[in-house]
Amino acid sequence: MTGEEGRDGQGDGQQEGQGAEPVVTREIAAEAAVWIARLHGPDRSNHMERECRAWQARSAVHRLAFERGTDLWMEAAGVDRAAVAQATAASRPEGRGGEGQGASPANAGTRVWGWPRPWALAPSLTATVVVVGVLVGQPWRDIDRYDTGIGEQRLVILKDGTRMSLNTSTRVKVELDQTKRRVRVEGGEAFFEVAKDASRPFVVEAADAAVTATGTAFLVRIVPSDAGVPEALDVTLVEGQVIVEGSGSRKAAPAIAQPIVMAAGDRLRVRSDQGGHRSPLPAAAPALDRPRMDQLLAWRRGEAVFADLSLLEAVTEMNRYSSTPIVLAAGLSDLRVSGQYKTGDSEGFARAVAELHGLAVKAHAGRIELGRQ
Template identity: 50%
Template sequence: MKRRQASAAAADPEGPPLVPKDVAAEAAVWITRLHGGHRTPQMEQECRAWQTRSAAHRLAFERCTDTWQDVASLTLAGYATATATRELAGSRRAGRSWTRRSGLAVALVLVASALALQPLKAGDAYDTGVGEQRIVVLRDGTRLSLNTSTRIQVDFAEAQRTVKVERGEALFEVAKDASRPFVVHAAGTEVVATGTAFLVQASPAAKPGDQALAVTLVEGQVVVRSAASEGRLLEKPWVMVPGQRLRLSRSDEAQRPATATRVDRPQMDQVLAWRRGEAHFDNVALLEAVDEMNRYDRVPIVVSGTAGERRVSGVVKTGDNASFAEAMASLHGLVVRNHGDRLELIQP
């Protein structure tokens, strides 16, 4: 009883919000899955692990659990009747109390119904603009974190869950389902998983030698292989282990738009720094750092002359090219020229 009262107090709309919308949506997904027909001990373990991420995750799950228990017999007709009764009563305080309880209940019921009963639609597309990030929770419980300038398409079928990364960067935290592999198509390859976490970055067409694709495995296991429709971009499938990054670069052969270059083990904190709005540079060329910063800002930086050869190290905030340009100018004795649509770094 104390837990329920604490949850209700935390949900008071008069106080500051404690649970982000994306976390609340994920909690609704977990409640739906746990009350579905395919509950397993593994699913329960994964849900407990999800709750340990933060106090907000635990609170969101408690709220959804309380609501599910309170409104097992709630119907939309009952919701409409209660709404009319509340409006006739004209009690502002009672209205707020009812809205907190029944409004949340209806929201959860609608979310649960959509997730549990509605067929998975093919061709759902999600995208982000320059400097924008977005979290998407798919109907199987998979969580996608989309970085700047990203576009993906989702197509779920009975035998396979498919996502196509048309451009950009996405972190996949895949819900386990051994009967339906999770396949990500990007840059002529397929990344195959059942339940794991991995990062995919796909670059648009560019000159030979540029990176076409990077796959970084955070946990679990994935297999990276050539897509059947693209020929043999990879000589063989790569079975990745946690901590590895597989990078493909563009070839100058028309029939082989990408070819495997190398597998390394980057610092995971640096690879995922974009989720905190940061970029990590470790003795990289200024030109390379500028290319990374330009992904997050609509006013790009251009580097003239030999200035791009200067080295950069440190942690910087993304989405603020003006401050970055000024900092680089001060550090390396350069000059910043503001042309309105671009910032230019030049040697004086």
């Protein structure tokens, strides 16, 4: 959910407003569970459907509770979502006043959720009972996925107020509930500005490490394996304090033997031998250094900053932001590059480097080639 919907305040305890995340109470969850059980029972009728639509129209929270409950019911029953969509379309009475979704004036401008007829899917009673138990007996758990494409950046404000900035080609899964806050970085790079909540530590898992904080700002980046160099995880602490320890998610990866407490300005690099890419060198222990923060965070303002970096490393960084890669001719990798460049402008970067080192630039077959003149 986007966090832009809220409840209407009519007996629900929360008002709708931009930026407010709907909060489903146990009472509304129980009501949604009852509606789902009734709709998939033998006494379902058009009148019952209209009453349920009216119940959903009361607030965004009611609609959210019904949507989540329906998802749980489908998962418990093993229902194919494509079949649900087809059955819903087939069973929805189009063009009949008062019977179709949104047909009545009371529903105008309100998003409500349709459903197939019970005979279209025939779910088991057991599945419905499971959903009712989950809805009423457990607190809500929000699980969301966010991702960015090549060259795309995205700011996400989580339900707890944490700001999560995603860099190019990043994939994360967020899980928030009443007892924990957990994020899984599956690839790419993310900057977290964590909202303070001592009762719910904020845990970011990536590769074989878990980063725990209660209120701080830090950067997590997964560096893919390449040319025999194993995958690496970089954790950079901008402010506050975090604890990094092994998560045990990858049994073959080198573990962090003891929890590492980081101080502001530290960067921790942990290498893995997972994915079939094994380094010819012995596995390195986690290493701490103190990099320039303005370089590491330059992507947040759409820039890449290099200070006496090898051309190969600079090209690798620029290629993260463009679907048109820069390709180096043999013998150019060790040339040095400094400067400030716009991310995504591969051609501009290539021409600047060519002018600096007397190279030739050629666009060919969807790539930019840098070579000798």
